[in-house]
Amino acid sequence: MAALALFTAQAAAFSQGTTFPRLEPDPKALEYYRLAEDGGCSWATLAQISLWASGDTSASNLEKIIAASETIKKSPELPETDKDRAEYILGFMHKNIIKSYSLYQTRIDTMLSGGRYNCVSSAVLYMLLCESLGIHTSGVMTKDHALITVHLGELDIDVETTNARGFDPGNRKEFHDQFGKLTGFAYVPAKNYRDRQTISQIELVSLILSNRIADHERQNRFTEAVPIAIDRAALLMGNNLSIVSMTKTPETIFTDSRKDLMDRLFNFGSALLKAGKEEECLRWAAAASPVYPDEERWQEFIMAAVNNYQAKLIRAGKLADARKFIDGQRPVLSGVNYDKLDIVLIDSELFGRANQIRTAEDSDAVIDAVNQARNSGKIPEKRAVEIITFAVQKTAASISASPARNWRAAIQYMETMLSRLGANRELEQALNTYRSNLVVDYHNRFAAEWNKKNFDEAGRILNEGLAEFPDNRQLLADKQTVIRQAQ
Numbered sequence: 001m002a003a004l005a006l007f008t009a010q011a012a013a014f015s016q017g018t019t020f021p022r023l024e025p026d027p028k029a030l031e032y033y034r035l036a037e038d039g040g041c042s043w044a045t046l047a048q049i050s051l052w053a054s055g056d057t058s059a060s061n062l063e064k065i066i067a068a069s070e071t072i073k074k075s076p077e078l079p080e081t082d083k084d085r086a087e088y089i090l091g092f093m094h095k096n097i098i099k100s101y102s103l104y105q106t107r108i109d110t111m112l113s114g115g116r117y118n119c120v121s122s123a124v125l126y127m128l129l130c131e132s133l134g135i136h137t138s139g140v141m142t143k144d145h146a147l148i149t150v151h152l153g154e155l156d157i158d159v160e161t162t163n164a165r166g167f168d169p170g171n172r173k174e175f176h177d178q179f180g181k182l183t184g185f186a187y188v189p190a191k192n193y194r195d196r197q198t199i200s201q202i203e204l205v206s207l208i209l210s211n212r213i214a215d216h217e218r219q220n221r222f223t224e225a226v227p228i229a230i231d232r233a234a235l236l237m238g239n240n241l242s243i244v245s246m247t248k249t250p251e252t253i254f255t256d257s258r259k260d261l262m263d264r265l266f267n268f269g270s271a272l273l274k275a276g277k278e279e280e281c282l283r284w285a286a287a288a289s290p291v292y293p294d295e296e297r298w299q300e301f302i303m304a305a306v307n308n309y310q311a312k313l314i315r316a317g318k319l320a321d322a323r324k325f326i327d328g329q330r331p332v333l334s335g336v337n338y339d340k341l342d343i344v345l346i347d348s349e350l351f352g353r354a355n356q357i358r359t360a361e362d363s364d365a366v367i368d369a370v371n372q373a374r375n376s377g378k379i380p381e382k383r384a385v386e387i388i389t390f391a392v393q394k395t396a397a398s399i400s401a402s403p404a405r406n407w408r409a410a411i412q413y414m415e416t417m418l419s420r421l422g423a424n425r426e427l428e429q430a431l432n433t434y435r436s437n438l439v440v441d442y443h444n445r446f447a448a449e450w451n452k453k454n455f456d457e458a459g460r461i462l463n464e465g466l467a468e469f470p471d472n473r474q475l476l477a478d479k480q481t482v483i484r485q486a487q
Contacts, residue, residue: 018272018280021226023291025234025241028052033238036202043069043131046201050124053208053235056109064112065125068097069132082135086150086159087167089129094164098122101162101182104218106211119146119183120207122161127201139204141253142196145185146207149198160187197253206232206257213264222268229264233257242293262294269301273308281305282329302329303337310341314348323349346378347387354391360413363395389426392417396430400437407438439465439472446478455485 032049035041041049047065051057072078072092079085099115111121123146127137136151140158147166148159160166162183169187188196209232216225233241236257243258265288272281282305289298306329313322326333326341333341350373354366367388374384392414400410414431418424442465449458459482465475 018277018283019223020284020287021223021268023226023230023288026227026231029231029234030238032202033235036235037238041202043128046131046205047128049202049235050108050128050205050208053205053212053232054107054109055212056107058109061109061112065108065128066132068092069129071096072129073133082133082152083150083155083157085133086130086135086152086157089133089135090126090159090161090167091164093122093126093129093161097125103184104211104215106208106215108208117162118211119162119185120204120211123148124205124208126159126161127204131201137201139199139201139207140196141199141207142185142188143253145183145188146204147187148204149190156190158187158190199254203236203254206235209235210260213260217264217267220271222264222271226264226268229261233261242291262292262297265292266297266301269305273301273304276308276312278305278309278312285332299334299337302332303334303340306333306337307341307344310345314345317352319345319349319352343378346373347383350379350387351390354387354394357391357394358398360395360399363391366391385424388421389424392421392427393430396434400434405437405441407434407441410434411438435469439469439474442469443474443478450481455482458482 032041032045032052035045044062044066047062051061072089075088075092077088079088097115098111098117101118102116103118105111105116105118106120108121108124111117111125117125123139126148127139130137130148130150138149138151140147140149148161150157150159157168160169163169170189190196209228213225213228213232216222216228230241241258241261269281269284269288272278272284282302285298285302285305306326310322310326313319313325322345326338326345330338350366350370353362353369357363357366370379370384370387370391373379374381379387396410396414399413400406411431411434414427414434418427418431421427442461446458446461446465449455449461462475462478462482465472466479469475
């Protein structure tokens with residue numbers, strides 16, 4: 001708890017550029033949950049909940065639903081039996097209320113005002129009208145579709161509400177041809193129990209919220225999706241939203257509302273992460289994680305945000321800022337994740353120090369730091385050798401440049417370091433390069449004096465070079481030039 005409090009305080013200090021979605025459920029969601037838990041809702045209350053789920057708080061659309069129910073009850077064409085009445089209601093809907101199928105149109109208010117509907121909105125309306133006449137119903141979900149089952153004593157009848165001929169679809173060819181062309185779905189009969197799931201009336205209503213969430217996320221409106229997901233979870237779970245189930249449940253078509261809520265929270269966070277707003281991500285985690293805990297997923301999210309921000313600072317060469325940043329996040333990072341970030345930063349810090357080497361003393365300090373990091377397991381052996389090799393090469397280059405072309409000093413330094421560090425192919429190649437540079441220097445000095453006909457000075461330079469490099473082909477060729485001249 002202390003670490004969480006510190007995390008919250010740190011995150012509050014970040015920039016306040018993003019307005020976060022609300023994290024508390026709408027009181028209406030909790031009220032409707034209690035009503036459902038206390039023994040179910042009347043059909044009129046279900047109508048209110050359906051309109052609330054659609055985002056409609058006016059009274060006019062509830063009056064429309066009640067009026068439709070009254071019209072059906074008073075119709076002289078209303079059959080006597082519940083079965084015939086259930087079929088009549090479907091036809092009434094398609095004749096008087098719903099007009100055109102629209103895959104994503106899940107809202108009840110929009111359906112009532114313009115006639116556009118999908119499987120969820122039409123199923124909910126059908127459920128309400130049936131219940132208003134005392135005909136009991138339940139919802140049915142398939143993988144990507146919803147329908148209704150009417151319960152008539154021991155007889156259960158499916159109703160595909162998106163089609164006027166969808167009552168007891170069975171083997172009705174005219175229904176199947178029209179239904180598939182209209183919706184793109186296939187009817188899943190009751191015998192295919194693995195491909196469908198019976199859901200309660202309140203769960204059916206909650207699909208309005210699910211579809212609204214999906215519609216927002218399709219359009220990258222993650223801010224709008226979060227509070228709807230919270231309200232849906234509250235409608236189905238009440239105040240139990242902070243409870244994390246540690247047991248694995250079988251996969252069902254009607255997904256766990258808390259998992260759906262957590263997915264929405266992380267989708268919003270991922271949008272911030274993709275936008276490069278890592279500090280906002282940490283603010284979001286500080287705000288949401290205490291309310292909706294999930295240690296593993298929040299840790300993964302926090303790690304991603306800290307890692308990305310640290311990488312930005314490293315790329316900008318702001319290593320001191322990067323060190324201050326990750327150390328500030330240490331209380332909210334797991335030990336394993338902090339160590340991962342620390343290793344990356346230590347590597348960058350060591351390489352940055354190596355890149356600034358100017359003297360042999362600088363190099364010794366870097367090599368000592370690399371060895372310390374290697375011995376403590378902060379960097380692997382291979383990387384330690386790479387940085388040390390770079391440090392030695394950087395030092396040799398600095399030595400050879402001051403005074404200009406001081407190849408001998410570089411050679412002496414490289415020989416000393418090879419003796420100290422042991423075999424190293426890259427350093428041995430660099431040593432050979434410095435030796436070649438010194439040979440070229442001898443040759444150029446010899447040639448300059450020879451061309452000036454300062455033969456004695458030229459011979460002295462050549463002999464000095466051969467004493468140091470007796471087998472060098474270039475210097476031996478120069479010696480042949482001297483011999484031919486003497487003849």
